[in-house]
Amino acid sequence: TQLLEQSPQFLSIQEGENLTVYCNSSSVFSSLQWYRQEPGEGPVLLVTVVTGGEVKKLKRLTFQFGDARKDSSLHITAAQPGDTGLYLCAGLRGATNKLIFGTGTLLAVQP
Amino acid sequence: DAGVIQSPRHEVTEMGQEVTLRCKPISGHNSLFWYRQTMMRGLELLIYFNNNVPIDDSGMPEDRFSAKMPNASFSTLKIQPSEPRDSAVYFCASSLLNDRGRQYFGPGTRLTVL
Numbered sequence: 001t002q003l004l005e006q007s008p009q010f011l012s013i014q015e016g017e018n019l020t021v022y023c024n025s026s027s028v029f030s031s032l033q034w035y036r037q038e039p040g041e042g043p044v045l046l047v048t049v050v051t052g053g054e055v056k057k058l059k060r061l062t063f064q065f066g067d068a069r070k071d072s073s074l075h076i077t078a079a080q081p082g083d084t085g086l087y088l089c090a091g092l093r094g095a096t097n098k099l100i101f102g103t104g105t106l107l108a109v110q111p
Numbered sequence: 112d113a114g115v116i117q118s119p120r121h122e123v124t125e126m127g128q129e130v131t132l133r134c135k136p137i138s139g140h141n142s143l144f145w146y147r148q149t150m151m152r153g154l155e156l157l158i159y160f161n162n163n164v165p166i167d168d169s170g171m172p173e174d175r176f177s178a179k180m181p182n183a184s185f186s187t188l189k190i191q192p193s194e195p196r197d198s199a200v201y202f203c204a205s206s207l208l209n210d211r212g213r214q215y216f217g218p219g220t221r222l223t224v225l
Contacts, residue, residue: 031211042115042202042216043154050211088154092212097142098167099212101154 003027004091004102012108013079021074021087021105029091032072033099034063037086079109113137115217117203123223129191132220135184136205144214145178145188146202154202160186161208172197193224 007022023032031050035043047056049065049072056063060083062075072089089102116135124130136143144159158168160180168178175194180186190197200221204214 033212033214035216040218042204042219045213045215048211048213090212090214096167097161097206097208097212098144098156098159099214101156104153 003100004089006087006089006102006105008105009103010106010108012110015080015109015111016078017109019076019079019107021076021107023072023074023089023102025070025091027091027093027100028069029093029100030069031092032065032069033090033092034072034074035088035090037088038084043086043088076107079107081109081111083107084109115203115205115215117201117217117220119220120218121221121223123225124193125225126194127192128224129189130193130197130222130224132188132190132201132203132222134186134188134203134217136186136203137215138184139207140205140215141183141208142206142214143180143186144204144206145186146204146216147199148202148219149199157188190222193222195224198222198224 004025033048034046037043047063052067052069054065060077064073087105090099118133142161145157148154157170158178163180178188200219202219204216206214
């Protein structure tokens with residue numbers, strides 16, 4: 001059973017377009033991370049959200065944690081080819097420090 | 112500051128051979144995680160350690176896989192004997208306990224078993 005479902009799985013867009021990636025679960029998380037992974041490299045931590053309803057911005061990227069802390073979204077404004085990569089959400093539950101990773105969204109931004 | 116260091120970056124071996132993957136976590140971090148990534152299964156947690164002690168090894172595929180963390184600055188993942196289905200990218204990540212789950216990944220080891 002996959003606890004964190006991401007949508008869409010694949011996304012190919014043109015430079016300058018906006019997009020939103022969703023990360024959904026029926027479980028509550030104490031915190032949620034977003035990572036970006038480029039080909040041949042390990043995932044890189046982008047942001048951590050902790051409070052229900054929290055919004056964080058990282059340049060053109062906007063991250064939101066759902067009010068009930070069960071879901072999250074990542075919105076990219078005016079996408080650029082450098083945004084290309086695999087986006088992974090990951091949630092922390094309970095007293096463990098083991099992350100539950102989402103299914104991933106592969107984004108390709110065409111110049 | 113040095114990030115998580117993994118070696119080797121690439122490993123090609125023949126079926127039946129022993130493979131050892133190495134990881135040096137970020138200095139001061141007290142949790143270490145081993146993951147495997149494939150196109151079919153995505154990123155899977157194999158095992159993790161807190162303060163050098165294995166906490167959860169439920170993701171280790173079978174007895175052919177073993178992991179050790181003899182000290183706070185070094186861990187190994189060993190596969191013996193290796194099989195073609197073990198071909199994947201293996202990542203090591205480290206974190207601080209009670210840091211809201213923030214993990215920092217190494218560059219990975221791409222393993223190919225022929």
